[in-house]
Amino acid sequence: MPQGVEWVLHCAWVIAAVPSGVPISCRNLAEYHGVPDAYLSKQLQALVRAGILVATGGPRGGFRLSRPAEEITVADVVEAIDGSSSLFFCTEIRKRGPDVLPPDCHRQACGIATVMRDAEEVWRAQLSRTTVADLVDSAPQEARQRAVRWAALLKASGPPARGASG
Amino acid sequence: MPQGVEWVLHCAWVIAAVPSGVPISCRNLAEYHGVPDAYLSKQLQALVRAGILVATGGPRGGFRLSRPAEEITVADVVEAIDGSSSLFFCTEIRKRGPDVLPPDCHRQACGIATVMRDAEEVWRAQLSRTTVADLVDSAPQEARQRAVRWAALLKASGPPARGASG
DNA sequence: GGATGCTTACTCGGATAGACAATGTCCGAGTATGGAGGG
DNA sequence: CCCTCCATACTCGGACATTGTCTATCCGAGTAAGCATCC
Numbered sequence: 001m002p003q004g005v006e007w008v009l010h011c012a013w014v015i016a017a018v019p020s021g022v023p024i025s026c027r028n029l030a031e032y033h034g035v036p037d038a039y040l041s042k043q044l045q046a047l048v049r050a051g052i053l054v055a056t057g058g059p060r061g062g063f064r065l066s067r068p069a070e071e072i073t074v075a076d077v078v079e080a081i082d083g084s085s086s087l088f089f090c091t092e093i094r095k096r097g098p099d100v101l102p103p104d105c106h107r108q109a110c111g112i113a114t115v116m117r118d119a120e121e122v123w124r125a126q127l128s129r130t131t132v133a134d135l136v137d138s139a140p141q142e143a144r145q146r147a148v149r150w151a152a153l154l155k156a157s158g159p160p161a162r163g164a165s166g
Numbered sequence: 167m168p169q170g171v172e173w174v175l176h177c178a179w180v181i182a183a184v185p186s187g188v189p190i191s192c193r194n195l196a197e198y199h200g201v202p203d204a205y206l207s208k209q210l211q212a213l214v215r216a217g218i219l220v221a222t223g224g225p226r227g228g229f230r231l232s233r234p235a236e237e238i239t240v241a242d243v244v245e246a247i248d249g250s251s252s253l254f255f256c257t258e259i260r261k262r263g264p265d266v267l268p269p270d271c272h273r274q275a276c277g278i279a280t281v282m283r284d285a286e287e288v289w290r291a292q293l294s295r296t297t298v299a300d301l302v303d304s305a306p307q308e309a310r311q312r313a314v315r316w317a318a319l320l321k322a323s324g325p326p327a328r329g330a331s332g
Numbered sequence: 333g334g335a336t337g338c339t340t341a342c343t344c345g346g347a348t349a350g351a352c353a354a355t356g357t358c359c360g361a362g363t364a365t366g367g368a369g370g371g
Numbered sequence: 372c373c374c375t376c377c378a379t380a381c382t383c384g385g386a387c388a389t390t391g392t393c394t395a396t397c398c399g400a401g402t403a404a405g406c407a408t409c410c
Contacts, residue, residue: 001253002393009278010259025343034262038396045345058403061343074281087167087253093176094309096200099316101308111296111304112175115240119292126285130277138277142267143260150265168354191382204357211384224364227382 004043005081007035011044012052012077013135016069017144018151023055023062028154043081050080069136075127087123088116170209171247173201177210178218178243179301182235183310184317189221189228194320209247216246235302241293253289254282 011029018024026044030037044063047053052072053063065072090113095106109117136144177195184190192210196203210229213219218238219229231238256279261272275283302310 001255003255003257004393005254006257006259006278013278023343027343032263033259035259036395039394041344042346042395048344055344056403057343057345057401059340059342060404061402063344074278074285088171089167089169091169091172093172093199093201097198099312101312105306105308108306111301112172112179112240114304115293115296115301119240119289122292123285123289126288127281130281135277135281138280140271140274142271146265146267170354189382193382202356205355207383208356208385214383221383222364223362223382223384225366225379225381226364229383 001078002043002081004039004046005078007033007040008043008047008081009074009077009135011040011063012047012065012069012072012132013139014147015053015063015065016072016132017136017139017147019148020151021064022151022155023060023064024151024154025062028062032150047077047080050076052076052080065132069133070131072132073128074130074132074135075124077132078127086117087120088113090116168209168247170205170212171244173199173206174209174213174247175240175243175301177206177229178213178231178235178238178298179305180313181219181229181231182238182298183302183305183313185314186317187230188317188321189226189230190317190320191228194228198316213243213246216242218242218246231298235299236297238298239294240296240298240301241290243298244293252283253286254279256282 010033014029014032015024026041027037029044030040033040044053044055048055048063051066054066055061055063090110092106092110094100094110095103176199180195180198181190192207193203195210196206199206210219210221214221214229217232220232221227221229256276258272258276260266260276261269
C-alpha cells in the first residue's frame, strides 16, 4: 500500500475540516504535514483524476473537495491512489501444467480466487463505511481547531503581496 | 500482494488433496502448476519457516502439511508469504509539521489509522474463515481426482531408479 | 473614478532519476535411498 | 539369508542477478490576482 494513501487521507481530512471552500495549495498541505510537496502533488493529482478533488491554478489556487465530505468514502481515496487493482490477482495456474482438465471444469472460479475476492470485498466494504466527514467528526476537537487556525493564518498571509519584493 | 501467495495456496491445496502423507517435492509441484521451481522453492521455504509445512530432504523427500488441513487457514498462508506487516502503515504524520499539538492530544490512535486497521482486521478475519480443507472440499470433484491421479503416478515412477542410468 | 490590459508570481501537471522490494535463477549442504559386500 | 557400509542422486536451503514499482524531484504550461494605464 503506497505511503501516499496516508498523506492524501490526512489532506482530505484537513480540507474538509476547514469550513470555507477556499482551495488549499499543495505546498501548504505539504508543510502542514511535513512531507515533500513535490511528491504530495503527484498524489493529489490522482485524487483530481478520480474526481474527488478539484484543482484551481494561479494565486490563491489549490485543491478543494469536489463534493460534500459526507459523500467521499475512505475507499474512494484508497482506490484513487492504489488503483482499483485487486490485492490478489488470480493467474489461473490451475489451467497450466500437465494433463489439465477440460475447460468445462473451470466454469466456476477457483476456490482460492473466490476466498481472496470475498476477503477483499469485505475490506473495501469496511473502508466504504467511513467517510471523510466521519474522520473530521471523530477527530479530537483540538485537531480540528488546529486546522482551522492554520487555515486562517494562510488567508491572512495569503496572497504573498508581490509588491513587497518588486 | 506477492504472486507467490497464489502458488503456495495451490500447492497447499494439492498437498492436502493427496490422501497419504507422502511428501511432494518442490519440483513436482512446480511442474504440476507450470511455474518456475526455483522460485516456488523460495515460497515454500517461507511456509516451512511459518510452521505450516514440513520439509524432508533426500530422495522421496518433499513437503507435507505440519498439521491437519482443517487447522491451516488461508490467512496463515498469506501471512507466511506476505509477512504480518499491515497493508497500511501509519507514520503518524499528525505529529509532524508546524505547531503540532501536545502529545496528550495524540493519546488515542488517529481516525485514519483506526479505519485502515479495522478494515484489515475484517480482511484477515475473512481469510481466517476458510481453511485449506475447505478449499479441497469446495473444489470440483474432477480437480481433486486429477491431483490424486497425478500423485499416484509420482509414486509409480517415484524414486527414479538410479540403477537405470549408472 | 471606473474599466481594461499587462505583468507577475503562484499554482497545478506531467516528464524525469533513484531506491527498494519482488521476481527469477543458480549452486552448495544435507539426507534417505538403493545396492554391494561381508558375516 | 541378514546386517552393515558406501556411493549416489535427489532434496531443501540460502546466496546472487534482474525487473518493476514506489519514492522523490525537477521544470514547464496555465491561471487568477494585482497594479498601472487609459478613458
